[in-house]
Amino acid sequence: METESGKRGKESGVRNRRYSIRYPFAAEVEMLELKSGSRVSGVTSDLSLGGCFMCVRRTLEVGARVRGTLTRDGQKVGMLAVVRVVKPHAGMGLEFLDIDPDSNGILLSWIENLRKSH
Numbered sequence: 001m002e003t004e005s006g007k008r009g010k011e012s013g014v015r016n017r018r019y020s021i022r023y024p025f026a027a028e029v030e031m032l033e034l035k036s037g038s039r040v041s042g043v044t045s046d047l048s049l050g051g052c053f054m055c056v057r058r059t060l061e062v063g064a065r066v067r068g069t070l071t072r073d074g075q076k077v078g079m080l081a082v083v084r085v086v087k088p089h090a091g092m093g094l095e096f097l098d099i100d101p102d103s104n105g106i107l108l109s110w111i112e113n114l115r116k117s118h
Helices: 004-008 101-117
Strands: 028-033 039-047 051-055 065-072 075-087 091-099
Touching: 028 051, 039 065, 039 101, 051 075, 065 091, 075 101, 091 101
Parallel strands: none
Antiparallel strands: 028 039, 028 065, 039 051, 051 091, 065 075, 075 091
């Protein structure tokens, strides 16, 4: 019998709940899958301190590790992330594993601005 979570897409059984509030947020995303060297680009639909959802045509597999960049209004946030959720024909949920040191302040300012506007 298929569970509700199974109907929503392939999810990691270990970590399928969110630890941070996600806010609607559009930024360009460029990702490099570390194992295969495959490149994926798209747009975020939401953002939190712990991750984002990336709208893409071609998804990667759950567990894939990626190095990526979020870009909005000329500001860039670089990170190492892992694919936690795949929703076919929609995109994938990424959990940030590490934010580049020079990007941390930008990510924090984006989140603070989103908090104030909601």
